[in-house]
């Protein structure tokens with residue numbers, strides 16, 4: 001991505017600006033202090049009553065400067081007094097410095113935001129590449145709840161990082177290789193019901209796999225034959241290769257249908273098989289570096305120094321492990337894309353695997369930042385899990401039901417809307433509700449999905465936010481109808497009401513929130529923010545007249561509405577959720 005020469009790559013955010021003022025004030029008053037250690041940063045105030053931002057550095061500085069924290073805070077506050085950005089600087093409690101922005105400065109900040117490309121979101125990612133490994137279901141198996149969460153969270157992380165200027169390569173690392181394929185080939189040859197394969201291919205592949213797997217347990221000859229089929233597949237036998245390709249094609253067709261419904265896409269779909277030929281080279285590399293040794297016939301990386309259990313990279317039968325493939329994958333990605341970071345999104349049960357293979361990768365020279373983002377599992381309502389395994393999800397049913405329930409809501413809210421449009425809106429609302437129910441939670445907590453919560457029109461849900469955005473659009477329509485010659489888009493913003501000012505402050509924080517969601521790898525931070533924003537908008541809307549306000553004041557208020565709608569829509573889009581113009 002190129003940045004025009006006249007445009008700074010990174011726009012300072014409100015927090016950056018205030019932190020810079022604080023740093024300058026500390027430096028002026030305490031020239032000898034180590035600012036890097038003190039980090040006198042501005043953080044949003046925990047309570048509006050304390051001001052807009054606060055700085056807690058005086059407490060830490062007290063130890064370094066050997067002065068009472070309140071004295072330090074007071075001297076810094078005195079130094080900041082008269083700053084045109086600030087209306088008030090106060091010292092509170094043990095030494096907090098509370099900052100209240102001047103209304104004019106806040107209003108100007110919003111006008112800048114409104115005019116800035118991409119709402120003033122900073123661009124720390126320009127020139128940087130992130131490889132994002134997400135979704136990654138297994139061929140010939142139905143999608144698991146974990147794959148759904150990985151898909152939705154991974155897609156949001158991709159959008160959020162892109163908004164910050166990163167080049168993000170999304171890679172769907174399909175599980176398309178391994179011992180299960182010998183068993184599956186046997187099952188397919190002996191038990192296949194072709195009619196069932198036509199109607200529900202993955203279910204049928206799963207069924208014949210389970211049958212064949214059972215037979216392996218009862219019949220040693222069957223098991224030997226399955227092993228033989230696997231060896232043939234690995235050696236490139238054309239029949240077995242063709243079958244294997246069929247499994248992949250059938251699975252991908254079904255996965256892609258789900259990705260289409262969810263509005264998710266990938267830049268790469270490289271399964272584990274892509275790295276198969278590289279596995280012996282990985283072993284050779286680890287051996288040359290002295291990172292592995294033989295143990296009971298297997299080849300093992302011992303990670304005692306890192307307080308981790310040993311990581312087997314080649315089994316005693318000569319087969320390779322999940323970790324071996326992931327090592328081959330990371331070497332290949334580093335070489336091909338030179339990413340600044342590789343982010344993997346999976347459920348919590350894989351934490352140990354990632355810690356182990358990250359450790360081996362680092363010892364083998366990988367310097368790229370490797371991150372495992374894990375999440376808890378999600379409990380779904382009765383009937384949405386397949387009966388065979390408790391976690392394989394009937395995602396189509398879930399999405400169908402979401403759209404059906406959303407259609408009820410839309411029909412009630414907009415009985416006059418043409419049916420085709422109602423269905424389209426219901427699609428956005430239903431899919432959005434399912435995604436948001438996932439994204440709005442701290443990823444690392446176990447969550448329970450309920451329809452009541454996902455579709456609540458008065459709670460922290462996608463429909464609530466989508467509806468808020470649509471309502472604001474209709475305010476602007478009314479404005480344009482009544483004042484066809486009016487121009488709110490360039491009207492100066494004045495903050496003349498308390499609810500308006502509270503809303504304005506949250507709007508001005510948007511770029512920092514997007515940044516934090518990426519830094520902390522938590523789309524839920526963005527969701528929380530959007531929910532708070534729409535609540536503040538509601539209070540503004542209910543308490544402050546827009547269209548009935550005097551000339552000028554009206555335009556200023558409508559402009560605040562317009563900016564709120566833009567931020568809401570932009571934020572929802574970063575979560576992968578469409579906000580229809582009308583609901």
Ligand code: ARG
Nearest residue numbers: 133136137138173174175346
């Ligand atoms: N296919 C794996 C599973 O279903 C997830 C793969 C995650 N990515 C990775 N590079 N290991 O559990």
